[in-house]
Amino acid sequence: MSNNSPIFKTATELSQDLQGGTVTSVDITQAMIDRIDAVDEQVHAFLHIDKEDALDQAKASDDRRAKGESLSPLDGVPVGMKDVIAVKDQPLTAASKILENYRSPYDATVVRKLKDAGAVVAGRLNLDEFAMGSSTENSAYGPTRNPWNLECVPGGSSGGSSAAVAAREVPLTLGSDTGGSIRQPASLCGVVGMKPTYGMVSRYGLAAFASSLDQIGPFSTTVEDAALLLEIISGHDSLDSTSYPTEVPNYSAELKNSSEPKVLGLPKEFFGPGMDDEVRASIDQVIEYYRSIGYQTKEVSLPTTDLSIPVYYVIATAEASSNLARYDGIRYTSRSERAENAIDVYAKSRGEGFGAEVKRRCILGAYALSSGYYDAYYLRAQKARTLIRQDFEKVFAEVDAILTPTSPTPAFKFGEKSEDPISMYLSDVYTISTNLAGLPGISVPCGLSSSGLPIGMQLIGKAFDESNLLQIANAYDREHLHGRQVPNL
């Protein structure tokens, strides 16, 4: 495939090419389909792709453009969806057997916004079942493989969304991040992934895992592209009570403004044991770079860091146990053929329909909420969550953003952690507290390990300060563009 193929371009470049008339949306979409046909058997990022529908959308975009009626810079650019984001008349499985035959009768708000912007919404991307996991090994439809090394996991839960971008199957995708599910797979696959501030992007149409933590966000090869996608999907939504009524800045325009050097905080609790040496070295280079362009760095402390994993696994599982109760075999979910009475319909349908990790978390969550344990677990976790948030507030009085690795290690091998839930949970140690505090975080690729696996850095920003966070991330990314490196497939 020639390097001039649309699949090797960023969304920003494709947008310019479309505007310049050097390429059509049908060309781009067809190239994407060809690429999926060529590599997805190895990568398995896609659970489903409605090629005909994608080409129809592309054709409609080209027709609009011919009439001078293009809707936005993203008009005609394909965007793939993690299979928990509802697209009207498309399957929505959440990578679970229990939703095997379900199609959504409506569009998620982010999808409606993308369609209104003319984007080609195409493809259902693999994930850990119901977004529970850090490796995409928990998909009922088989794991996604890391395009950089097919023996390794792509991270998770949005492993399909990160791998699809890394494998150049689609220039942009959306994922969801509850404890790191966008940033960690972005890091492991060498692409950009961003979790916006809680409330910045509507959750309407996102099959919920943990309502108070879930947030939809973009995957792309550059920070510039992430800004382009984020500004389209952000904004207040009257269908989501937790969405925040705030103006959406023009992120891509603000990215072009030259920004003053900023102050970056380095939390000492993150730079302790458990961090891979190569990851450490890579982050040190990032720190050096920022200093070289006039940034200040500063050691800061987030003393409640070690609380975040236990707090997260109480709150997230509690909410999940209730959110997933609706998958019951009664109406739209698969019903067990062995069910003989009403209790059976629930017990057997859920028993057969859910995978082990989903069951584990539902049981954990139900336990944390049960009478007599609520105060000791759920209520205490909520109090600790407040402390974690306050820790961040204190640090942000002194710094503009916090810099950490995204994941303690590069991508690990299949099966390496899947037998040990705790070690799997620890791979989210740097990302989880951001969700608990509701803050925006972005993972930017910052190099390859000696074995050729991507390493990512994480920048955490102040609430609703996406614009600054993107500028800081871009200050590094535009000079390095690690995300533009293409794995050999």
Place this chain on the structure above:
Amino acid sequence: MEYEAVIGLEVHVQLDTNSKMFTRVGTGFGQPPNSLTDPVVLGLPGALPVMNEEAIEKSIKVGLLLDCKIAEVCKWDRKNYFYPDMPKNYQISQYDQPICEGGQVEIEMPGENPSKMGPHRMVELTRIHLEEDVGKLTHYEQDSLVDYNRAGCPLLEIVSEPDMHSPDEVFAYLTSLRNSLVAAGISACDMEKGQLRCDANISVRPRGETKLGTKVELKNLNTISGVRNGVEYEIRRQIRAIEEGTPIIQETRRWNPDQKYTTPMRTKEMAHDYRYFPDPDLMPVKIDQTWIDRVRTGLPEKPFDKQRRYQKDMNLPYSITSALCGDHLLCAYFEEASEMAKSAGKVANWVVNDLLRELSQANKVDEFAEEETEKITPQSCAVSPQMLAELVNLIEDGKLTNNVAKELFPEMFATGKSATELAKEKGLDQQSDDSEIEGICKEAIANDPDAAEKFRGGKEGAINALKGAVMKATRGQANPKVVDDILRRLLS
């Protein structure tokens, strides 16, 4: 031994709102099954609830009406349980912070006889909370069907203290509560449509004992008389059990209205753990004083206050006010008509006797009717308050006799024609055209000079013969007083 029953009620009232509690879908009774649904009602993946402000406002209104303390923050909890009546398998409700706390409901017990006012007292409330209603299940031999039209409708749960002691008090409480809520436009409170539902917590103890007995929760009380009968039966059952030495177990029992007894549903050991926790999809709603004050200005007069006002200020007897004040539409009609009429008392009589009679006849349920017909209300009936006021004024002015008016009223109700119009049509209007009557009087005097002479001679009673002749000639339509005046003038 004498026993005392202790009863607390949990009353569920469906709020009459345009849309459901957490989504834009409309509400309504009698629609095709599952037509009032959307992704939120059906709990589809990704659907999220958004609070209906009207439901909060109506709940505040109820709280103010019943003298409750209104919460500063309206917060939501999830009640988790698996049952097909709730597609999400959790119900959005309020657990530890109900929208209203405390409060009371004024009740009236039966008097010595229907024309005597009975004793009044306050029944204390514990709390009122808002939640979403669940769907309706219909069980068949092999299958069960579920209709989610009702699911997600705003439902208010009004919990009383264990503060009632007899089926009569329970009946009085429900009646009073329903009258207040209907009058305030909160709900139509039709038990047959499930707009008002009631569970009762019942225990008995030896009279004088202060400790409460073991309580039994009674369900399936679907009509007001069902509540009274069910409670009465359950009290007797418990007393009998105690006297037989059988311990009462804490359980939920079901009232079987056809067989008229209660049967166990589940015991305390089988009680659910609902795993309540704050709903992370909904932000708490602040209820500030400005909002409360605004709702307060729209508050209607309480039915019992209205009744006291009618008795005190308008001098209406209890038998009339008790018939009026159970129905706020009747009261509104009465007040409108009485403002235009020369006698409020007469209007009240007409409303309570004639209008009510015609309405109840018109609204007689046709059991074989295929569709439910719209009920005729005082406001929608053919006799407007203006027309009734006119009728009363015609009588007061001596232009129509009471008997004629009584005859005309059903026709007014049936045709929508005014009293004047009908009387004219039928030639029934009391002749008040003095010159015409004067002519007839002159004729009567000419026809009976003897009587005229006797009257002039001081025999007072002689005028009656002349009056009789005039009335006969006018077929009774002349106003006797007018005739009397004219005859006296002519004979003087």
